[in-house]
Amino acid sequence: MLLTYLPVLLMIGFATIMALVVLFASSIFSPKNPYKEKNKPWECGLEPIGEANKGHFRVHFFIIAILFVIFDVETLFLFPWAVLLTDKSISLFIFAEMIIFVVVLAIGLIYAWKKGALDWV
């Protein structure tokens, strides 16, 4: 168990160290000459108006995020089911259960569709 997941930690550590070393090398070699015009947000040369990250964005992105949560959790339920499917003793029972589950979610998808949550105008 430990030997299975130890490499994940090692790889994360390795990538972090390499990234920091490269950033450090870059900070040694690169010039540092910031001034007001250079540090402005890039907006095709025009004066930037207002702040970009103060929360004005389409609410539609949020709806997509909620739909994602529903469907991603659904796929997570399907994973163990998919592994056990060919087990003869329970296969028909869990298959019938999964049909009900998928149909309920499909109704949800159709509802969101009819409400226009999937349309992007």
Add this chain to the structure above:
Amino acid sequence: MPELGLIIEVVLIFIKVYIVGMILFMLPLPLTWLERKVAGRIQVRLGPHRVGPKGLLQPFADMVKLLLKEDIIPDKADRFLFKLAPLLAMIPAFAVFVAIPVGDTFTIPGIDYVFKLYISDMNVGVLYVLAIGGLGIYGIIFGGWASNSKYSLLGGLRSAAQMISYEVALSFAAIGVVMMSNSLSLVEIVKSQGGGFWNWNLFYLPVGPVWFLIFFIASLAEINRIPFDLPEDEGTLGSGFHTEYSGMRFSFFMLAEYIAMVTISVLAVVFFFGGWMPPIDPATFGIKVPAQIMSVWGIGWFIAKVVVFIYIFMWIRFTLPRYRYDQLMTIGWKILIPVSLITVLVTGLMRIFLT
């Protein structure tokens, strides 16, 4: 005092992680060169040819240039998140490769030591790859938000919405593979496809090709490549979520993108094209080949298949135009997800009644 076998195992893990990490870190060098050469070929021009023979040293020149560029942090940016975002995009891309096998085992002749050709064979490999691969979104959305530029914010949001939309279709395709191969471990998935190309999941008719199409389209969107590269749509967004990044931080985003491309190619090969299994196995015809030769031969096939996939991704990039954002959402939610729901049921019926 732990026994000797365990110590050897841990030392080998250290060495493997180091080697794989170094290869991944150096991977963009050949890939950028290849991509630009392919672009040149397709657009009937030469591509890079000045630096070194056939432009082979061009990536090194690019690397030196990026290293020498000033690291600009905009005044209005959220400095902590701005610095953190490239790392958050890059590190999950590395961590995914821990679970990826390039072969089964290699028995070293003479000492009879079984050398594993993967770093770790997780029993939840598919889930791990999808979950850790999905973490890369955080880097992109943090980078887009923290830059405090309108183009970056829009690019980050678009990228997040696009990636989570297609993550669902990608997970469905993975479920299809798990159903066809009956395991979540990547090594087991490949082993279930052995024996010849007619056993590959791609040829599990009639659902195999459908799953492959869903997987391929979803993965194109997942790695932000044309025809789905709206987060970097230069016609409307500058250069999207990395508009404000420069120098090494910018190159970390690029590194993450190239590694993601390789990851997706590897996954396509493992899921649908039989991983390291050669298309025709000599054992089916009763020809005995030593296991060591078969392992090396298998690694060759694995790399060849991955390279073909990488080439296909580049080919698509320079052939197709870009979708509009509403078309992208329509394809993801109104076509891929209903089709995968139906295909899940068809595959389930086939697995129950045909095996």
